[in-house]
Amino acid sequence: MPSSLSDEMGFHPCHLWVRRCSEPGEAHVGLSDFAQKQLGKIMYVDLPQAGTSIEADIPFGTVESFKVVSELLAPVSGVVLDVNGSLKGQANLLNDDCYGAGWLVRIRVDENANLSSLLTADAYMQMLGAKAR
Numbered sequence: 001m002p003s004s005l006s007d008e009m010g011f012h013p014c015h016l017w018v019r020r021c022s023e024p025g026e027a028h029v030g031l032s033d034f035a036q037k038q039l040g041k042i043m044y045v046d047l048p049q050a051g052t053s054i055e056a057d058i059p060f061g062t063v064e065s066f067k068v069v070s071e072l073l074a075p076v077s078g079v080v081l082d083v084n085g086s087l088k089g090q091a092n093l094l095n096d097d098c099y100g101a102g103w104l105v106r107i108r109v110d111e112n113a114n115l116s117s118l119l120t121a122d123a124y125m126q127m128l129g130a131k132a133r
Helices: 033-039 121-132
Strands: 009-012 016-020 026-031 042-046 059-065 069-073 078-083 105-109
Touching: 009 121
Parallel strands: none
Antiparallel strands: 009 016, 016 026, 026 105, 042 059, 059 069, 078 105
């Protein structure tokens, strides 16, 4: 497992991660290292405004690279509290530090969201290994 992954992270099969914040009920959402490598150099990110409700498995934004424009599927349901404003001028943060400074949004996770349904970091890495075969 890469050193930047932690046991506190959950992964959606569509290559987005969720990490709980220090504030109860809040989490950061970001793009996995695997996804950013598949996309190549990321040029632009379109994210919802703070206050927007997002729903698990429904697109909430897009990422544009030289190769393709890809939809971002919400890994869990919640309300966007904050958007990473640094990505507006530096979308390459997703390539450079996808598990740190390149986070996408901070959300208040819905009470009914089942975070345990997300893959653990180990299970996510195993899924990626199975796809590579």
